[in-house]
Amino acid sequence: MSDNEGTKKPKKVLGTVHVDRDRCKGCAFCIEFCPTHALELDKGFNAKGYHPPVLARPDDCNGCDLCGLYCPDFSIFGVMTKVA
Amino acid sequence: MSDTATNPVNPYLRLERMPSIWCPGCGIGTSVNCFARALTQAKLDLKMTSIVSGIGCTGRVSGYMSLDSFHTTHGRAIPFATGLKLANPDLNVIVYSGEGDLMAIGGNHFIHAARRNMDLLVVCVNNFTYGMTGGQVSPTSPGGATYTTAPFGQFEEPFNLPHLADSCGAVYVSRWTTFHVRQLTKSMREAMTKKGFRFIEVISPCPTLYQRRNKLGDGLDAMKFYKESSVVKNGADTRDLNIGFQTPITVGNFVNRSRPSFIEAQNKRYTEVFGPSYKPYPEGPHGNGANA
Numbered sequence: 073m074s075d076n077e078g079t080k081k082p083k084k085v086l087g088t089v090h091v092d093r094d095r096c097k098g099c100a101f102c103i104e105f106c107p108t109h110a111l112e113l114d115k116g117f118n119a120k121g122y123h124p125p126v127l128a129r130p131d132d133c134n135g136c137d138l139c140g141l142y143c144p145d146f147s148i149f150g151v152m153t154k155v156a
Numbered sequence: 157m158s159d160t161a162t163n164p165v166n167p168y169l170r171l172e173r174m175p176s177i178w179c180p181g182c183g184i185g186t187s188v189n190c191f192a193r194a195l196t197q198a199k200l201d202l203k204m205t206s207i208v209s210g211i212g213c214t215g216r217v218s219g220y221m222s223l224d225s226f227h228t229t230h231g232r233a234i235p236f237a238t239g240l241k242l243a244n245p246d247l248n249v250i251v252y253s254g255e256g257d258l259m260a261i262g263g264n265h266f267i268h269a270a271r272r273n274m275d276l277l278v279v280c281v282n283n284f285t286y287g288m289t290g291g292q293v294s295p296t297s298p299g300g301a302t303y304t305t306a307p308f309g310q311f312e313e314p315f316n317l318p319h320l321a322d323s324c325g326a327v328y329v330s331r332w333t334t335f336h337v338r339q340l341t342k343s344m345r346e347a348m349t350k351k352g353f354r355f356i357e358v359i360s361p362c363p364t365l366y367q368r369r370n371k372l373g374d375g376l377d378a379m380k381f382y383k384e385s386s387v388v389k390n391g392a393d394t395r396d397l398n399i400g401f402q403t404p405i406t407v408g409n410f411v412n413r414s415r416p417s418f419i420e421a422q423n424k425r426y427t428e429v430f431g432p433s434y435k436p437y438p439e440g441p442h443g444n445g446a447n448a
């Protein structure tokens with residue numbers, strides 16, 4: 073009915089991750105179980121020789137913090153940044 | 157993104173002790189994330205919460221948490237925790253240890269604390285082996301798997317831990333794997349605010365010993381196996397919860413009952429016997445049956 077009906081978009085939650093690269097032991101739990109597959113293993117190494125995760129697809133991260141729940145070395149967590 | 161964001165687990169950790177000694181892909185740290193979030197959600201008074209461990213890779217948890225922590229001797233976490241609880245009933249006392257520690261050398265303490273309904277929460281990380289000492293058979297080691305002490309395959313009947321806890325009288329019993337982070341967090345939270353002997357089994361990868369010896373890949377392979385092969389059955393009969401070598405793992409919340417705790421039973425008995433001259437012993441944070 074209203075004029076802007078066609079322009080209404082479903083709300084999209086945006087988020088990001090914080091990575092403490094030197095705590096990471098490269099297990100890839102975060103990458104495997106991120107529901108939006110936003111993470112990838114970095115090609116580079118950290119000080120201990122592991123590949124930490126990077127947010128390869130930032131637009132796909134919703135800040136759900138599942139990566140944070142899975143990470144056994146407490147080296148990543150997700151936060152919501154805004155609802156667009 | 158602000159630089160002030162902190163990992164929700166950080167306030168619960170002794171950060172100066174990081175990194176942990178745990179191997180890459182070990183699941184113990186994942187269970188700690190769930191535990192930290194459950195502590196937040198259950199709104200426990202952290203000044204009145206203590207964590208007690210025995211010895212083992214899992215036994216390290218107490219020393220990594222920024223709570224009042226006690227790293228006791230092998231197998232003796234539960235008797236230590238019992239004394240702590242009875243000397244100061246206002247404390248929330250949580251035992252966090254491995255299945256070798258709690259169910260082999262500490263097995264006798266476990267069954268009697270459950271029988272007496274001692275007001276303790278026991279989190280048992282079950283990785284099917286003695287991790288810290290190099291991969292020996294533990295009381296949950298599945299038949300057929302090989303170990304340093306069973307090079308031709310383990311042939312003893314393993315414990316089904318939820319059934320053991322249930323038959324000994326635990327009031328809350330659940331089992332999850334480290335894949336089930338949300339469900340595990342919820343069970344931990346529920347169990348934290350309930351009174352009596354509460355037991356949570358956490359099935360967890362040990363890539364370095366159990367898995368390497370049995371050619372089961374790394375920590376991520378174990379997590380994928382849990383994802384594919386776990387069956388959620390809340391309320392399942394605990395007799396049906398045996399775990400074989402790489403067989404499907406039944407997970408869920410199985411028992412949630414109430415019966416008098418040790419202190420309640422003591423107060424009831426002595427009030428009957430001594431009448432008003434008996435001054436009831438304080439019942440602690442979950443007293444008055446509010447959460448029973």
Ligand SMILES: Cc1ncc(C[n+]2csc(CCOP(=O)(O)OP(=O)(O)O)c2C)c(N)n1
Nearest residue numbers: 211212213214230254255256257286287288
């Ligand atoms: C009295 C005594 N006996 C034996 C040991 C050696 N020991 C240390 S840890 C452990 C078993 C650990 O296994 P578990 O509890 O399953 O923990 P995990 O390392 O797998 O997390 C043993 C036998 C000890 N420290 N003290």
Ligand code: SF4
Nearest residue numbers: 106133136137139150
């Ligand atoms: S916060 Fe959620 S969506 Fe973002 S990377 Fe972590 S698991 Fe993926």
Ligand code: SF4
Nearest residue numbers: 096097099100102143
């Ligand atoms: S889960 Fe943690 S330790 Fe494992 S790869 Fe991701 S950041 Fe690294």
Ligand code: SF4
Nearest residue numbers: 178179182213287362
């Ligand atoms: S030996 Fe096994 S249980 Fe111990 S830290 Fe390594 S993976 Fe974890």
